Amino acid sequence: MVGILAYGAYLPRYRLERKTVAKAMAWINPAVWGLAGGEKTVAGADEDAITLAVAAARNACRFQRDAACEALFAASTTFPYAERQNAAMIREALSLPEEAAAVDVTGSTRAGTAAILAAAAQVAGGASKRAMVVVADARRTKMGSTEELLFGDGGAALVLGSEGVLAELVGTFSMSADFPGPLRENEKRLGRSWEERWVRDEGYVSLIPKAIHGYLSREKITADLFSALIYPCPYPREHGLIATKLGFSADKVADPMAALVGDTGAPHPLLMLCHVLESASPGDHILVVGYGSGVDVLHFRVTEAAASFKPAWSFDALLARKAPLTPYEKAAAFRELVPVETGLRGEFQAETPLSVQWRYRRAILGLEGSRCRRCGTPQFPPQRICAMGECQAVDEMEPYLFSDKPARIFSYTGDNLAFCLDPPQIYGIVDFDGGGRMMLDFTDCDLESLSVNQPVELHLRRKYHDGQRGVHTYFWKAVPIVSAQA
Amino acid sequence: MATGIKDKVAIIGMGCTRFGERWTDGAEDLMVEAFVEALQDAGIEKKEIDAAWLGTCFDEVNVGKSAIPLAQALKLPSIPVTRVENFCATGTEAFRGACYAVASGACRIALALGVEKLKDTGYGGLPGFDTAMGTLNRFILPNFTAPGGFALMATRYFAKYGISPEEGKMALAKISSKSHRCGALNPKAHLRKEVSPEQVLKAPIIAWPLGLFDCCGVSDGAAAAIVTTPDVARGLGKTPVMVKALQIAATSGEEMLTTRWDGTYLKTTTEAAKRAYAEAGITRPREELSVLEVHDCFSITELVTYEDLQISERGRAIRDINEGFFELDGKIPCQSDGGLKCFGHPIGASGIRMIYEVYNQLLHRAGPRQIPDPRLGLTHNLGGIPSFSVCSVGIFGL
Numbered sequence: 001m002v003g004i005l006a007y008g009a010y011l012p013r014y015r016l017e018r019k020t021v022a023k024a025m026a027w028i029n030p031a032v033w034g035l036a037g038g039e040k041t042v043a044g045a046d047e048d049a050i051t052l053a054v055a056a057a058r059n060a061c062r063f064q065r066d067a068a069c070e071a072l073f074a075a076s077t078t079f080p081y082a083e084r085q086n087a088a089m090i091r092e093a094l095s096l097p098e099e100a101a102a103v104d105v106t107g108s109t110r111a112g113t114a115a116i117l118a119a120a121a122q123v124a125g126g127a128s129k130r131a132m133v134v135v136a137d138a139r140r141t142k143m144g145s146t147e148e149l150l151f152g153d154g155g156a157a158l159v160l161g162s163e164g165v166l167a168e169l170v171g172t173f174s175m176s177a178d179f180p181g182p183l184r185e186n187e188k189r190l191g192r193s194w195e196e197r198w199v200r201d202e203g204y205v206s207l208i209p210k211a212i213h214g215y216l217s218r219e220k221i222t223a224d225l226f227s228a229l230i231y232p233c234p235y236p237r238e239h240g241l242i243a244t245k246l247g248f249s250a251d252k253v254a255d256p257m258a259a260l261v262g263d264t265g266a267p268h269p270l271l272m273l274c275h276v277l278e279s280a281s282p283g284d285h286i287l288v289v290g291y292g293s294g295v296d297v298l299h300f301r302v303t304e305a306a307a308s309f310k311p312a313w314s315f316d317a318l319l320a321r322k323a324p325l326t327p328y329e330k331a332a333a334f335r336e337l338v339p340v341e342t343g344l345r346g347e348f349q350a351e352t353p354l355s356v357q358w359r360y361r362r363a364i365l366g367l368e369g370s371r372c373r374r375c376g377t378p379q380f381p382p383q384r385i386c387a388m389g390e391c392q393a394v395d396e397m398e399p400y401l402f403s404d405k406p407a408r409i410f411s412y413t414g415d416n417l418a419f420c421l422d423p424p425q426i427y428g429i430v431d432f433d434g435g436g437r438m439m440l441d442f443t444d445c446d447l448e449s450l451s452v453n454q455p456v457e458l459h460l461r462r463k464y465h466d467g468q469r470g471v472h473t474y475f476w477k478a479v480p481i482v483s484a485q486a
Numbered sequence: 487m488a489t490g491i492k493d494k495v496a497i498i499g500m501g502c503t504r505f506g507e508r509w510t511d512g513a514e515d516l517m518v519e520a521f522v523e524a525l526q527d528a529g530i531e532k533k534e535i536d537a538a539w540l541g542t543c544f545d546e547v548n549v550g551k552s553a554i555p556l557a558q559a560l561k562l563p564s565i566p567v568t569r570v571e572n573f574c575a576t577g578t579e580a581f582r583g584a585c586y587a588v589a590s591g592a593c594r595i596a597l598a599l600g601v602e603k604l605k606d607t608g609y610g611g612l613p614g615f616d617t618a619m620g621t622l623n624r625f626i627l628p629n630f631t632a633p634g635g636f637a638l639m640a641t642r643y644f645a646k647y648g649i650s651p652e653e654g655k656m657a658l659a660k661i662s663s664k665s666h667r668c669g670a671l672n673p674k675a676h677l678r679k680e681v682s683p684e685q686v687l688k689a690p691i692i693a694w695p696l697g698l699f700d701c702c703g704v705s706d707g708a709a710a711a712i713v714t715t716p717d718v719a720r721g722l723g724k725t726p727v728m729v730k731a732l733q734i735a736a737t738s739g740e741e742m743l744t745t746r747w748d749g750t751y752l753k754t755t756t757e758a759a760k761r762a763y764a765e766a767g768i769t770r771p772r773e774e775l776s777v778l779e780v781h782d783c784f785s786i787t788e789l790v791t792y793e794d795l796q797i798s799e800r801g802r803a804i805r806d807i808n809e810g811f812f813e814l815d816g817k818i819p820c821q822s823d824g825g826l827k828c829f830g831h832p833i834g835a836s837g838i839r840m841i842y843e844v845y846n847q848l849l850h851r852a853g854p855r856q857i858p859d860p861r862l863g864l865t866h867n868l869g870g871i872p873s874f875s876v877c878s879v880g881i882f883g884l
Contacts, residue, residue, distance in 0.1 A: 338718075345614050356621040415694075417692050475625060
């Protein structure tokens, strides 16, 4: 039976209080005051759908490479590239086998559940033994729109397989519908919406119950079977209304996390599923709904194996790891919604040599270096001649992965001169457990909380965006670990 | 075993522009200014120069690539001219080329000239390093700055020796304050105001723990040296200032690629100094050297350089600082001209500007900064950042 082998969520560290948005933007749209409660997750200046997806996958894999994974389905509505496969970049970052199938799934917020359906079919059909689903979104919204308050950013990942599953996929039901709720033209950065009441009533409250009802009646089961019902709907009143309409008791309806996270788009049902799985009991039935241009319904049954799996970061730990994003203008600058003065250092960008990026893709996207077979010293970037003074072995290197190794801060600084959209630019040298050293940017940290020897995790982040030439570059950064992992 | 160039090359003329914000002068003007002084000092004619070396670093905003700008600005008569670049060791690298040409017998008289128009880059501090480190590094290195790269050494140094940030920053402040006292006495320096350690401590942070006054300035400048053999020098009736040693060490990558280096010193300075002392026949640098011009791009750099040059014991530089060892009236004055701290750091010019000060000290031409009875002077440049560096050490005497 096909099912989930591993799962992991990811939430960016920044939280934007909705009140902050309303205070800044209600002058043009006083209606946003009605949504001004709670906070939402916001991707940092060096995060986007690719980095959020990779972080979620690494959380699910406990920061280890999953070499057995034969397929990758990457879903988002906000991947940076329309042409240049995002899944291929994510596969490189996760150091999955080159032969693994890589597929981009996009076009609607239903892309996350669509990716699960595709991956499950891949496994069920025998094309792959293990398939990974990574989903993330970091949506840009117009300043002053209700979406600006509703949307949050996040990612989620599932590993699917057929042996040792912790939740088996019992059944599915899908319907597509050209419901033009939110839409975004291919050439545009910002979307638009039709009237909100229509989106709520004819979209969420109509289509979701219709699909769930369709599944239940086809399978001749009732709502009572399920211990958890997961569906996205960013409007609290309508979210409750959907359950009532289906006859689900409110205590079985999973928290849509509007107050703490917001609606994260494509990953949202998976994010909620990750949260539910952490406390699920064997035998529990879970219904997961993906919504957007139609509805996907996924029915999972939790197995005994569920208790033996934990992601590297629990959902609660991700929620607790947070930093306030203030002022409002910073959030707008992070999304490149408004031009800000970056100084000459922020303006200058030499052409990115893509042939070099290709030649060193394993080093750049995969953080793969080399280890000297003679003296055993790991080195990054990969070397031809061993850097150890007394060894100097020539061409006796083997590939060596750094992305799965813990590391520690050797030295650090907070640089106010270097350009950074989130100053100061914090960077330093880190030493890896097992050998090897790199000079890396640090992210998700405050200068004041750093110390020599502090442990760090490695995360793929945006290095820079060359908007003039349409090139996004990514590299690994060190995230200092300040609190104990849950 | 190499025999080195000790006493094989003599400096017979030097020139140095006023350093500063030379908005109205181009690099060509600065080159001419330094050259004319050097030529007059040497007392030779231009046609006697057999070859020339130009040191300049940022070609994109400067005179451009190749040595043609030097040949053209000075109207050199179709002699061999070579452009060299080795990060902040560029000036000394140009000087080394000229010296080696003379020592080899290939040239009778050679010119080295370094120039940089940093104020035309538009940057506060050095321009970005993104194109300076090669294409692969553009993808993998942080977008660091020079102060940030050196700040990393300060955090390591403080951590290794158990120095509190307050104590460490005060020691660094004293280094900058000392150099400002010297710079105030030097008409060619860019910054000529005295600055107290307290003012240094109050300055805004550039890259923690380094503040504004822990950093050298951004200036324009040029410096030139004319070298020949000791025999030719004496024949011209000059008091030749002899080159006792010239060494350069570039990192093998061990500091950055392995965990062997502890981050509190410069491996390249240490190695270059050892070889320079051997070349010059110096066994007790703390006793034998009279004056130091070290690469004080940042106060922490000067601090660890005291140790790398074997003047202070490892971990004990702060004690020497507190005892005034490196003050103008101390045992070995360091930065008697004000250093990079007061001259700024027009990269191509700095190494030769340092030699210019040692040259003037040795010839008792340093005016109010003159050191009594100088015998041996040392210059030191450091290119790159501590984990990724190229270092030069030169030693000069009569």
